[in-house]
Structures are given as C-alpha cells and as structure tokens.
Amino acid sequence: MNRFTTLTSKIVPLPIENVDTDQIIPARFLKVTDKKGLGDHLFADWRYDADGSPKPDFILNRPEMQGRQILLAGDNFGCGSSREHAPWALVGYGFRAVISTSFADIFRNNALKNGLLPVILDKDTHRHLFGIVEEDPNAILTIDLAEQTVTLPDGRRATFPIDHFSKTCLLNGVDEIGYVLNLRAHIEAFERAHEQPI
Amino acid sequence: MPQTLFEKIWNAHVIAQEPDSPAVLYIDLHLVHEVTSPQAFEGLRARGLRVRRPDRTFATMDHGIPTTPRDLPIVDELAAKQIAQLEKNCAEFGVTLFGLNSAPHKMGIVHVIGPELGLTQPGMTIVCGDSHTSTHGAFGALAFGIGTSEVEMVLATQCLLQRKPKTMKVQIDGALRPGVTAKDIILALIARYGVGAGTGHVFEYKGEAIRRLSMEERMTICNMSIEGGARAGLIAPDDTTFQYIAGREYAPKGAAWDKALARWRMLPSDPDAVYDATISLDAGALEPMITFGTNPGMGIPITGRVPDPDEAPDPSARNALSKALTYMQLKPNQPVLGQPIDVVFIGSCTNSRITDLRQAAGVLKGRKINPRVRVLIVPGSAQVKRQAEAEGLDRIFKEAGAEWREAGCSMCIAMNGDQLAPGQYAVSTSNRNFEGRQGKGGRTFLASPLTAAASAVAGCVTDPRTLMP
Numbered sequence: 002m003n004r005f006t007t008l009t010s011k012i013v014p015l016p017i018e019n020v021d022t023d024q025i026i027p028a029r030f031l032k033v034t035d036k037k038g039l040g041d042h043l044f045a046d047w048r049y050d051a052d053g054s055p056k057p058d059f060i061l062n063r064p065e066m067q068g069r070q071i072l073l074a075g076d077n078f079g080c081g082s083s084r085e086h087a088p089w090a091l092v093g094y095g096f097r098a099v100i101s102t103s104f105a106d107i108f109r110n111n112a113l114k115n116g117l118l119p120v121i122l123d124k125d126t127h128r129h130l131f132g133i134v135e136e137d138p139n140a141i142l143t144i145d146l147a148e149q150t151v152t153l154p155d156g157r158r159a160t161f162p163i164d165h166f167s168k169t170c171l172l173n174g175v176d177e178i179g180y181v182l183n184l185r186a187h188i189e190a191f192e193r194a195h196e197q198p199i
Numbered sequence: 200m201p202q203t204l205f206e207k208i209w210n211a212h213v214i215a216q217e218p219d220s221p222a223v224l225y226i227d228l229h230l231v232h233e234v235t236s237p238q239a240f241e242g243l244r245a246r247g248l249r250v251r252r253p254d255r256t257f258a259t260m261d262h263g264i265p266t267t268p269r270d271l272p273i274v275d276e277l278a279a280k281q282i283a284q285l286e287k288n289c290a291e292f293g294v295t296l297f298g299l300n301s302a303p304h305k306m307g308i309v310h311v312i313g314p315e316l317g318l319t320q321p322g323m324t325i326v327c328g329d330s331h332t333s334t335h336g337a338f339g340a341l342a343f344g345i346g347t348s349e350v351e352m353v354l355a356t357q358c359l360l361q362r363k364p365k366t367m368k369v370q371i372d373g374a375l376r377p378g379v380t381a382k383d384i385i386l387a388l389i390a391r392y393g394v395g396a397g398t399g400h401v402f403e404y405k406g407e408a409i410r411r412l413s414m415e416e417r418m419t420i421c422n423m424s425i426e427g428g429a430r431a432g433l434i435a436p437d438d439t440t441f442q443y444i445a446g447r448e449y450a451p452k453g454a455a456w457d458k459a460l461a462r463w464r465m466l467p468s469d470p471d472a473v474y475d476a477t478i479s480l481d482a483g484a485l486e487p488m489i490t491f492g493t494n495p496g497m498g499i500p501i502t503g504r505v506p507d508p509d510e511a512p513d514p515s516a517r518n519a520l521s522k523a524l525t526y527m528q529l530k531p532n533q534p535v536l537g538q539p540i541d542v543v544f545i546g547s548c549t550n551s552r553i554t555d556l557r558q559a560a561g562v563l564k565g566r567k568i569n570p571r572v573r574v575l576i577v578p579g580s581a582q583v584k585r586q587a588e589a590e591g592l593d594r595i596f597k598e599a600g601a602e603w604r605e606a607g608c609s610m611c612i613a614m615n616g617d618q619l620a621p622g623q624y625a626v627s628t629s630n631r632n633f634e635g636r637q638g639k640g641g642r643t644f645l646a647s648p649l650t651a652a653a654s655a656v657a658g659c660v661t662d663p664r665t666l667m668p
Contacts, residue, residue: 018519019394019494023633028612032263032277034237034284046635051621075515077395080428080494081633083330083344084235103398106364106430107330111346164362166220176348178246181356184215184223188251188358191214191225 003116004174021081040093079108201469231258235328239351266604307580310334317447321436337417339436365475373483378664381416382647386488390498397429408482435467492523507531547611550628551579562652569658574601
C-alpha cells in the first residue's frame with residue numbers, strides 16, 4: 002500500500018451529495034480480474050458521451066483540473082455497493098484524498114486499504130471550503146495525516162478524525178493482513194474453543 | 200448488563216481488541232462470487248497463502264452470468280474469463296463452488312442460496328464481497344458486505360478487522376394493509392429517514408409488523424438496510440426462523456440441531472437492552488411505495504406526487520432533487536401513477552424468492568402484459584426456479600407474455616447484457632435506482648413484486664390494489 006503522510010494539492014470540487022459507487026465506477030467495468038486501468042473509467046457516465054468523447058462541462062475534463070489529487074465532494078460519499086473498484090478507480094486516476102462530511106462505511110474501509118485518505122470535515126468547514134474553491138479555483142490545500150489537520154488556503158486549520166490503527170497503517174504504508182496473520186495463535190485458540198460446524 | 204442481539208454476536212466473535220484499534224472479528228461464513236474475488240485470490244497467490252478455512256467458504260457465480268438458457272455459450276468474453284477464473288480459484292484453493300454446471304444445480308444469487316442451503320444460521324458472522332450481504336441478518340446473523348482487500352483478509356485468516364458499529368433500533372408496528380408488502384416497509388423507511396441515516400450503525404428491526412413477516416419478507420427488509428446506510432440489519436430469530444432452517448442441507452441435524460436451537464433462543468436482545476438510536480415506522484399507515492428519483496430514499500406512496508425541488512428544506516437537497524428529476528425526466532408535482540414504462544424486472548437479491556414469484560404470479564394469472572412492455576422474470580436461484588416450475592408459475596408468466604429466465608443478478612446490476620436502453624423506464628423489484636444502474640441512461644422505479652406485476656399488465660406505473668380481488 003502507498004504511504005500517506007502529507008499532501009498539498011489544488012482541489013477538484015464535486016458539490017453533489019450521495020455520490021454512489023455506481024457513479025464512481027459503473028458496473029460494466031467490474032468484469033476485470035486485476036486492478037489496472039480503472040482510473041480511465043472513473044465517473045465514466047458523467048465524464049464521457051455515448052461515443053466515448055469527454056463531456057467538456059464535467060469537472061474532471063476541464064484542462065485546469067488535470068493532476069489535482071484532492072476531491073471535495075458532498076455528504077455521504079461512496080454509498081451503495083461494496084466494490085473496491087471505486088477506490089481503485091479514484092487512486093488509478095490520481096486522487097490521494099477525498100473530503101466530505103461523511104462517507105459510506107464500506108467505501109471508507111476500502112479507501113483506507115488503498116492509500117486513499119477519507120477526510121471528514123464538519124459541515125461549516127466543508128461549506129467554507131466549497132466557498133473558497135468557488136472564489137479561487139486554484140486554491141491550494143494541505144492535508145497532514147500525522148497531525149490530522151487540513152490547512153485551508155486562508156490559513157484556517159481544521160482537524161479530522163481517523164482511528165489510530167488506520168492512521169498508523171497509512172503513515173507507514175503497511176497493509177492490515179500482515180497484522181492479522183500474526184494473530185494466528187489467537188485465531189487457533191478461538192477455533193478450538195468455539196468450533197460450531199456448518 | 201442487558202445486551203442487544205448485535206452485542207451478543209459481536210462479543211462472541213471478537214478474538215482480539217487493542218485500544219484505539221479495530222476489533223479482530225472471527226467470521227463463521229464467507230460467501231464468494233466471481234466479481235469481487237479474483238484480485239483477492241491473486242493476493243493470496245502473491246503472498247504464498249492458502250484459504251484458512253475452505254470449509255467455511257462457499258462460492259457461486261451470479262453478477263455477470265447470462266440468464267439465457269444454460270446450454271448457450273457465454274458470449275461476453277470478459278464475463279466468461281471472470282467465471283473461468285472463479286472456477287480455477289475454487290479448484291486451486293479447495294473452496295466449494297455452486298457453479299453454472301455443478302450438479303445438482305444449486306447456483307444462484309449469493310444472498311438467495313446462503314439461506315436456502317441452510318448455510319445462513321442465527322448468531323453467525325457472515326461476510327461477502329457484496330453490500331447486500333445484509334440480507335442474511337434476517338436470520339439473526341451479523342452479516343455485512345466487505346471490499347476485495349477484506350475478502351482477501353478473510354480468505355487468509357478467517358478474521359476481519361472491524362470498528363464496532365453503533366446500534367439503531369428500528370421499531371415497526373402495525374399491520375400491513377392488503378397490497379402493501381415488506382418491500383414497501385423498507386422503501387418507506389428509507390424515504391423517511393434518508394440514505395445516510397444508518398451510517399456507522401447496524402439496524403435491528405423490531406415490532407409486531409416484523410414478527411408477522413415470513414423469512415423471505417424479512418430478507419427483503421434486511422437486504423435494503425444498506426440503502427439506508429446501515430451495513431447490517433438484524434432481526435431476532437424466532438420460530439419462523441427455526442422452521443425455515445430446519446431440514447435444509449447445511450442446517451444442523453439431530454442432537455446438533457437441539458444444541459443449536461438452545462443457543463439460538465438465547466440470541467434475541469434482552470428486554471432492557473440499550474440502543475444508540477431509535478427510529479420507527481407505522482406499517483399500518485403505509486401504501487404501496489415507489490421511487491421517483493435516483494437514490495432509494497427518493498420514494499413516495501404510489502398515489503403521491505413527485506416533490507417540488509423549490510420546496511426542499513435546503514440548497515443541497517434542492518440540487519439533488521433537481522438533478523434527479525432532470526435525469527428521470529419527471530416534473531415537480533406530477534403523479535407517478537400512469538407514467539408509461541418500457542420494461543418490468545422482477546428479480547434480484549431483494550425480491551426473487553419463491554414468495555415474491557407467487558405474488559407476481561397472483562397478479563399475472565389469466566392476464567396479459569401490455570405488449571409495449573418487456574417483462575423479465577429472473578428467479579433468485581436454480582432451486583427457486585425449479586420450485587416455481589413445480590408450482591406452474593412459469594406457465595402463468597409465459598402465458599402472460601413475460602420472459603422466464605435462468606437465475607442470476609441480471610438487470611439489477613446490468614453487467615450481463617440484461618439492461619435498459621438509454622431513456623427507457625423500468626419498474627424494478629431490485630434495490631438501487633442510481634443513474635445508469637440498470638443500463639446507461641436507463642430510469643428505474645423501485646417497487647414491490649405486486650406493483651411491478653400490476654404495472655406490467657397496464658403498461659404504466661399502476662397501483663396493485665386496483666388489480667387485486
């Protein structure tokens with residue numbers, strides 16, 4: 002997994018609530034057996050016309066939005082299906098963080114496992130940030146995971162929550178399977194004590 | 200201290216818990232399908248790991264498979280490759296696969312076959328790389344969807360790292376009126392409380408309306424917990440539950456059954472158990488429900504009118520509603536009744552079980568579907584299909600002019616070629632009306648099997664009560 006320490010980037014604003022995983026990556030792109038190339042299909046139905054040409058008015062297609070690593074989205078981002086293809090597509094495209102007021106539970110877990118930081122801001126700060134980006138589309142934001150802070154372009158700092166375990170995994174770029182594999186003795190003891198046949 | 204059903208299951212499965220870290224939760228049953236597992240098996244190979252408990256891991260194929268006759272080849276090369284990959288992975292790692300050609304034929308939608316095979320049992324922890332795993336909560340099991348990295352973790356360790364969710368009591372009292380179903384309960388609940396209401400929580404559905412429901416109806420409700428934001432939805436097991444499980448293939452037998460039953464009877468929440476939050480609904484006041492928008496919370500009673508964005512409580516709700524109505528090409532304040540439709544889909548892990556098909560057949564018997572409308576009826580499993588055919592339901596469907604197809608997820612997720620054309624309207628018994636969910640540019644009205652069947656006959660959105668005796 003990629004490490005996440007600090008990130009400084011301009012912002013792609015997507016002021017839409019309840020962005021579901023079918024919008025992030027439509028189901029027809031799930032017929033893959035690896036994780037490659039999904040970034041090309043990120044937001045496919047919002048991003049491309051029927052003939053595959055980019056829709057000029059969709060935010061990701063604007064020339065000045067290229068290379069930005071922070072997505073600023075509306076409430077309840079990532080609702081719907083459990084497809085991990087959603088964070089794979091966001092990371093494949095180049096995003097490293099998504100900011101919202103809340104995330105769907107499964108999406109949040111999936112994002113954390115792929116070095117994509119879900120940043121939860123309070124409603125006021127979130128609204129303020131959309132205001133800043135509207136005023137200055139080139140505003141730059143800094144996210145510091147160790148400090149759990151977002152520094153807004155106007156110097157204001159906001160904090161965001163993340164549990165200690167996920168934070169440590171992200172800061173060090175370690176995945177969680179190794180941690181659980183090391184608990185083999187616990188797992189075996191549990192299985193001896195609790196075996197219920199299926 | 201009194202405990203909820205959730206807390207009893209959770210506490211019995213935590214094998215390790217460090218401060219300020221997620222719990223390590225033991226998983227009793229892991230269900231696997233072809234779309235969210237290939238990268239997980241690949242991860243095992245890369246690490247040189249085996250599946251820790253192949254005896255607790257069961258696979259089927261449902262999302263991408265065709266619902267055309269099984270002797271026809273799979274024309275979609277990518278889907279065929281994914282299916283072949285699952286066959287290879289199950290063979291290599293020793294996982295039982297209910298495949299397209301396994302005999303006897305037990306494949307089907309993963310959330311239909313788990314319960315019908317008796318794999319799903321009260322008190323279990325159950326996961327699957329699919330958000331509708333919440334379905335199994337109808338049996339008093341803690342069941343939720345996971346991502347592919349988590350699938351890999353469970354394959355490798357039979358454990359999952361989980362932050363403990365909060366609990367939300369969902370109290371549903373009153374008696375359903377004729378023509379109103381379990382699907383209408385859950386659509387009404389999500390319409391009232393919103394698609395994010397359950398985030399961070401597990402629902403426990405309680406109340407007399409829930410107690411009276413069959414297992415199939417309970418599954419419909421728990422299935423759509425995720426559409427209310429809750430990863431899991433639970434219903435306490437009772438005699439209805441035990442009667443459903445008894446005698447099924449993987450259910451405990453003999454002395455093991457008696458032991459299991461004694462254990463299961465201890466599971467319901469203690470009388471004084473405390474929940475983090477409570478919401479409620481009066482089932483007796485409900486009408487058949489239908490959605491008009493692009494998330495499952497955008498629903499109204501079928502005799503109602505489409506809301507006006509100008510009357511929305513705040514700007515973001517106004518934007519969301521305007522965007523949805525533009526996509527759906529519906530006008531504020533218009534009725535949904537009478538809206539012409541192109542397709543009816545009866546199926547999905549929400550509503551493809553035998554009782555759903557019987558309800559649809561009850562409406563379609565002796566009637567013809569409107570010739571403008573294409574009707575797909577897709578049983579949830581090979582066993583449901585056989586049962587429906589034994590009861591003669593297939594003849595009712597075919598005589599009415601519907602397509603009677605092989606089991607699978609089909610037009611719920613539209614990965615397999617069963618899909619809407621751009622601009623088409625469908626009444627669908629599935630669970631998601633997101634933009635493009637049933638085919639790029641397609642427009643979905645979510646409803647019950649009764650409403651779907653009635654709409655198929657009329658060729659437009661129709662109140663099923665007008666076609667009932």
